[in-house]
Amino acid sequence: MKRKTKPQKSTFKALALRLTFKVVGWLSLFIFLLASGYAIFLDRTITSTFEGRKWSVPAQIYAQPLELHPDLNLSESDLMTILKRLGYRPVDLLQGPGTFRSIDLGLEIHLRAFNFIDEARNSNKIRVSFSGDQLQSISSEGRSIPLIRLEPATIGSFFPSHGEDRIILSPEQVPKLLSEGLKSIEDKEFDMHQGVSLRGIFRAFLVNLQSGEVRQGGSTLTQQLVKSYYLTNRQTIERKLKEVAMALILEARFSKTDLLTAYINEIFLGQNGSRAIHGFGLGSYYYFNKPIVELNPSEIATLISIIRGPSYYNPFRHPERALKRRDFILERFHEDGLITKQQLDSSLNRNLGVSRSSSGIASYYPAFLDQVRQELASDYGPKDLNSIGLRIFTTLKTRSQETLQETVSRTLNDIEKQRGIPQGSLESAAIIADSQTGEILAMVGGRDAKVDGFNRAINAFRPIGSLIKPVIFLSAIESGMHLASVIEDSPITITPKFGEPWSPKNFDGEHRGELPLVRALGQSLNLATVRLGEEIGLVKIQQRYAELMNKPAKNKYHSFLLGAEALAPIEVLELYNNFASGGFQTPPKAVIAAVDSSNQLIDQRPFNIKNSIEFDAVNAINRGLEVVMTHGTGRNSPYSKLGIAGKTGTSNDNRDSWFAGFDNAHSWIIWVGRDDNQTTGLTGSSGALRIWNNLISRQGIEPLQHLSDEHLVEIEFLTGLVARPSCANTVSIPIAKKTTLPVKAGCGIKQRRYRTRYRE
């Protein structure tokens, strides 16, 4: 048995051994293949990410530059504020571009060089003198100059491949102290190691052990780069292994310069609201409001100190911690021979110098940038957008933008407090544009500027209520009526072919009988408007609307006549620019031009205007819209009589409060409502118009200058009878057609029937 069993046993053993070998062999092969596959996968992922980020230089977006010229309404302190926001430093003696100083009657400024669309301007010293709140003269090297620009604020940059914004630095743009300093603080062996440094880990361990706190990390810059691309901060073995593998792959594939530059452009340096601050280019603006080349050693050290803990070492919130770490870093700089003893001493004496600026790149205009993005997407191919070093010049005026945003936020707070509306329930959108060119000067997409969320200026489609009325009155005037033509304001029921009969009402439930068109428009009377609309015909009116807007009306029913047509604020602006511009379609636009890295214009977007309304008709409507402000629903505004045309609007159940208006230079559209579309209890004049009032109290207006004073007739606002201001509450309206008008008795106007004096 034994004999028998022995060979059996050995056979079994051999069999088991062979089987084990086989299993182990196959398993190893399987694991090997799996690992190789995974390695290839990792290689592909990290390489493509790295290359994608490395080669997609974002488009830089600029606001409008401030044009300085004699007689400009700008005080010395205004200009100082603007300069500081652009990162100019006040000094006693000019110390190169980006500095300015006070001199007799004004300022001396060392302007930075800048590549504008039309010229590459060298850096330049100018003297600006003021007289009161006006700029008086500008000179350079003793010669007076009529016009010069500050460089525009950078308001963002788009990464074509993944949409984030940051300021990308090329290797040449990185200050030496920053690159060397980073190595000195974060990764001493950077130039030697292959992605992972055992010595680095060991040294960090020793340093931390000695100091009793975490002063150094063991990760190489390459590992940190990988971490910031993909990984979370969770410390797991798997994560660490993946990080090491990817770091090794990156090191094998790319040069040290590429890796260091990528790191400088990628690393997370803080959070501004919903916006992550990545990279030293943006970080420099966010913390110091100036470009990286202008940072001193102390400021570079502060930025480097933030890497270790952007929130722990946040210099705004924890200045002592940040200062302590900065000083530690400065001393290391000195130990490693990066700065002299003198530099060290003067740097240690400086305070942190961080500036919470409200403008420049550090501030953020998400709504306006949305508009820019939209225009770019509709006009450019991905190829253009990906072209390296694209620069986009836009129409934004940062001062207007900030005033508008502050006004919107503050006014909504006030309204909520005064009316007992739940705090934070109201929302708003507002746009300021140049009325002649359509260029958007400011755009607010919500009450909170910091939240990069729903952009109501472009995306909130709400019924526009009475804002539609000028279209109906325009159609009436184009059909041969005039502002003194009489219409009846009395109940009306419309029974459509399909659907329920419709009986609109005036806002107060009253009706006022016969009255002139100008009053129906001024007081925004629904019954008179619907009757007028019926007289002209809905089809004709909607055809006119489609011509003015370049798109058809969505609502084909009669309720269109009272503004049951949902539009976004920017569309309302497009509608009203037809009037504000004096009869031209003047579509809103944000992009002026795009320029490539060699400063060649690759796209120039013209003022895309098109004559849409005959002069006499638009002139009449605009006078009517002025009467809205002087005698109608806008009359309670303290600025209503300064030369403004406007219209208030309220949708059903006070869900939407609108104001649209224009003066000689600007158009404004303001909407107030709730995101859940519930009632606000606000009318156009108690909501949106209040925002406008507060805006004007800060910005002022440019009163309308009439393009024509011909054929003006004084009529009584209530009745439309020809009258004199001395005997009635009158308004001046143009009546271009030869016509006869009834006269108000007792005004000393002799003819029973008034004939306009106009002759062909």
Next chain:
Amino acid sequence: MKNPVLRKALYLVLLSLIWAGCASSPPRQNDPDELPTASQAPEQTDSSSTEPKEPITAESSLLLNADDSTKLEDYSKAIVLLERAIRLSPRDPNLWIRLSESYLKKEEFELAEQYARKAIVLSRQNKETQRRAWLQLANVFEKTGNTKEAEQLRKTYRYRTS
């Protein structure tokens, strides 16, 4: 650029040439018609070391640069400069006439026509400027083959005023 005196003189001669035709028009705010006329130009050149008596305005300095670009047939740049001037004075019909001229040179007729029409509306209070705007529209019509209307406009506006 190298000789500032020469360049200044060149500017002033250009300036006087450009506006010589409109020197007789009624003055108006923001209207480059008010610019230094031919008779004032030499004075400025003589006293180039001191402050000029009638300084060049922001808009007119841009117009001069636009002229330079136009001469070099760089109409895109001229347009950039004119648009800049329009941002400073959006309701100045003269600037819109100039913009129309540049687009006409670029053979972008639709915009050239619209800008001329814009100038016509904006110059309603200034018949002389409006006459020039109508004549610019006539130029556009001629280039687009609408010779009959161009002729008609020229007949109406060439000799009517001034």
